[in-house]
Amino acid sequence: MKLAARVSQVTPSLTLAISAKAKAMKADGLDVCSFSAGEPDFDTPDHIRAAAKAALDAGNTRYGPAAGEPKLREAIAQKLQTDNSLCYGAENIIVTNGGKQSLFNLMLALIEPGDEVLIPAPYWLSYPEMVKLAEGTPVILPTTAATGLRVTAEQIRQAVTPKTKLLILNSPSNPTGMVYTPDEIRAIADVVVEKNLWVVSDEIYEKILYDGAKHLSIGAAGPEIYERTITSSGFAKTYAMTGWRIGYLAGPPQIIQAATTIQGHSTSNVCTFAQYGAIAAYEGSQDCVQQMLSAFTQRRQFILDATNNIPGLSCPKPDGAFYVFINISKIGMKSLNFCSALLESHQVATIPGIAFGADDHIRLSYATDMDSIQKGMERLEAFVRDEG
Numbered sequence: 461m462k463l464a465a466r467v468s469q470v471t472p473s474l475t476l477a478i479s480a481k482a483k484a485m486k487a488d489g490l491d492v493c494s495f496s497a498g499e500p501d502f503d504t505p506d507h508i509r510a511a512a513k514a515a516l517d518a519g520n521t522r523y524g525p526a527a528g529e530p531k532l533r534e535a536i537a538q539k540l541q542t543d544n545s546l547c548y549g550a551e552n553i554i555v556t557n558g559g560k561q562s563l564f565n566l567m568l569a570l571i572e573p574g575d576e577v578l579i580p581a582p583y584w585l586s587y588p589e590m591v592k593l594a595e596g597t598p599v600i601l602p603t604t605a606a607t608g609l610r611v612t613a614e615q616i617r618q619a620v621t622p623k624t625k626l627l628i629l630n631s632p633s634n635p636t637g638m639v640y641t642p643d644e645i646r647a648i649a650d651v652v653v654e655k656n657l658w659v660v661s662d663e664i665y666e667k668i669l670y671d672g673a674k675h676l677s678i679g680a681a682g683p684e685i686y687e688r689t690i691t692s693s694g695f696a697k698t699y700a701m702t703g704w705r706i707g708y709l710a711g712p713p714q715i716i717q718a719a720t721t722i723q724g725h726s727t728s729n730v731c732t733f734a735q736y737g738a739i740a741a742y743e744g745s746q747d748c749v750q751q752m753l754s755a756f757t758q759r760r761q762f763i764l765d766a767t768n769n770i771p772g773l774s775c776p777k778p779d780g781a782f783y784v785f786i787n788i789s790k791i792g793m794k795s796l797n798f799c800s801a802l803l804e805s806h807q808v809a810t811i812p813g814i815a816f817g818a819d820d821h822i823r824l825s826y827a828t829d830m831d832s833i834q835k836g837m838e839r840l841e842a843f844v845r846d847e848g
Contacts, residue, residue, distance in 0.1 A: 493836030511740030528555025559707035637778020
């Protein structure tokens with residue numbers, strides 16, 4: 461059978477593959493410490509689950525609007541106005557099956573064959589693959605420790621060609637945890653406007669910030685950049701709702717209408733009763749967010765201290781999200797070999813940096829319990845010493 465050429469251009473998700481292998485090893489009775497999945501280990505808060513159950517009892521189990529339940533679209537718009545200073549209404553919102561589908565819908569709606577999309581590296585591993593599936597060309601912008609693994613406005617300016625159409629911006633970042641400062645966001649916004657580009661801002665981790673770090677949505681940097689900004693986010697990370705698959709895209713009505721048309725012919729509406737849980741997430745108490753952030757803060761400090769005590773390893777201090785991006789270049793192994801050997805010999809699951817465009821790094825998620833983190837870091841230290 462001859463498959464479509466586009467399939468051969470796409471790399472399967474290493475994150476999902478390693479997470480699946482770790483789960484299979486656990487099922488076989490092995491004691492695996494997994495730092496692989498970007499999935500909070502907390503239960504979805506009670507008031508969110510109760511709202512979904514109430515929606516089930518009320519019979520909200522049928523097809524709904526492809527763009528999402530009107531009340532949820534309104535709640536998202538209100539949240540973006542209040543928290544992000546983005547002047548959106550319900551007509552600017554589409555509810556999607558997770559943040560991932562919001563980005564995929566956007567690529568299909570905006571990117572044409574040959575269009576170039578600027579992607580700072582390290583990047584979330586699905587960005588380049590989505591661009592390829594839309595028949596665009598990913599243009600990777602490498603960063604270094606000297607810039608805090610953040611791309612500069614001037615670097616973006618120099619990368620723009622007549623074919624450049626879109627910049628993907630992710631802050632707080634997966635996999636690095638870095639956060640662009642408000643001044644850096646404003647400088648990038650100036651380049652986007654100057655070069656007449658579009659920018660999609662992936663803000664799925666915006667509520668997970670440390671040490672006073674400030675998040676500025678790029679669309680709030682001024683009226684001109686607002687017109688050229690699409691915002692992607694969702695409920696998975698902030699509210700421990702990964703399996704609920706509820707994300708959204710916010711932007712100009714023309715783009716939202718195009719994304720809705722695409723979604724109408726692919727998945728149609730998001731699970732109806734789950735959307736009522738999302739409404740409760742935004743309209744209910746936010747104490748649950750602070751409780752999770754408090755736990756992440758403690759775990760982050762422990763994992764940073766443990767990493768810095770392992771000879772040959774180093775990592776920048778993340779200002780957001782729940783990842784550390786560890787430099788393994790002094791160990792003398794590429795990231796895939798390092799992660800494979802670590803999983804096989806010491807039963808610790810991590811993600812190789814090659815998946816994110818940085819083969820001399822590995823990613824660890826600390827969205828797991830402290831006991832697993834302590835045990836896993838001890839095993840990581842033992843592995844590095846054995847290799848040394």
